[in-house]
Amino acid sequence: MKTKILLKEAEMPTHWYNVVADMPNPPAPILAPDGSPISPDALTAIFPDAIIEQEVSAERWIAIPDEVREVLRLWHPSPLYRADRLEKALKTQAKIYFKNEAVSPAGSHKSNTAVAQAYYNKQQGIMRLATETGAGQWGCSLALAGQMFGMEVRVYMVKVSYDQKPYRRSMMQTWGAEVFASPTNMTQSGRHILEKHPDSPGSLGIAISEAVEEAAGRADTNYALGSVLNHVLLHQTIIGEEAKKQLELVGDYPDMIFAPCGGGSNFGGISFPFFADKATGKKIDLVAVEPTSCPTLTKGIYAYDYGDTEGLTPLTKMYTLGHDFMPPGIHAGGLRYHGDSALVSQLYDEGLLSAVAIPQLETFQAGELFAKTQGIIPAPESCHAVAATIREAKRCAETGEPKTLLFNLSGHGHFDMSSYDRYFKGELEDFEYPDEAIQESLAHLPKVG
């Protein structure tokens, strides 16, 4: 049995896979913040043309530029592992594989799209990018990518993560980025939140408002988003494409795929290339894993909503908990987002994808077992996929089913050790979001149509 299944550099994918080509229905259109059809100008103010084209493309395959492949080669193709030590610990008949996206220099899958986004902006003469970061993984990835292409990067980092993870800030600074704890008093959006909530812990929605406001207000600056949008999921499909080739090398194919789901990018990245097979009738279950404290797919509703808290972004039709939903300060910062990718949401609504919500403690228990058996300490976000896989593998142990399970190890947890510390001290709590609080946020959804 092979532990690491590796591809040669020359086998790295040359094209991204666009799931839109295989969706049973075209994606719901993006609308302007006031609910009217969006004008292209709203997007060209903050994104380069190539990205806007990808956002609305229905082409099945989109070529990865050589300049992007050259940077991705620093860590791609990423390894696929057979987690046989975890299988043994669980006494399961299931085979467990995981794709290791923690091997990027910034520590997660987020770098896959950061490199592409930085490249397309530079190609259009934009040398400055503004962005938000939740867990710090995306901010690090964009800082790294900006550095690779000689660009300036400014990051609005959600305050709770800024305080929990000072070394994420140092990493971003090492790669030349400027980092601020959001909400800041540097933007109108930040000031507006601070007036209402001076001690706000911040949220991805607020940090997005700050970054979009800056990009829209400065001609020399564009905005880059680490998840949610169609082009981001497109850039992440390199994960699933590689995993498919790697499984072919060992003559296997997954029955189920699990990935943590915040805005949906690593879930889309690993699962969409397999969705192409599902669309032609292959039986495969693609499972998004979210926290019970921010249960977007499992408890949200499918409706048009803003991507940010202040209502500055266009409206997309997605599963949402309401744009002013304030998730508790759980340790999987990257999963604290009120909405989800429009593509993931539509396919989930059509019953073609599944979702499960897992409480925080179970995810850390899973992360600990994974670290003790396979050695790698997963990011708290990735622990969600580990936990869901372990649940299924234990089920297989009871029923004797020899299923093949694949999950995405989206990142390592080396900068999340303060969260592990709190888990070891017994200080972590489970948080089930009260239905009334969700209903309260949902009452503020924009009126469309």
Ligand SMILES: Cc1ncc(COP(=O)(O)O)c(C=O)c1O
């Ligand atoms: C390691 C890791 N995994 C998963 C996620 C969730 O994001 P997405 O759903 O876009 O993959 C994040 C987000 O910050 C992350 O840092």
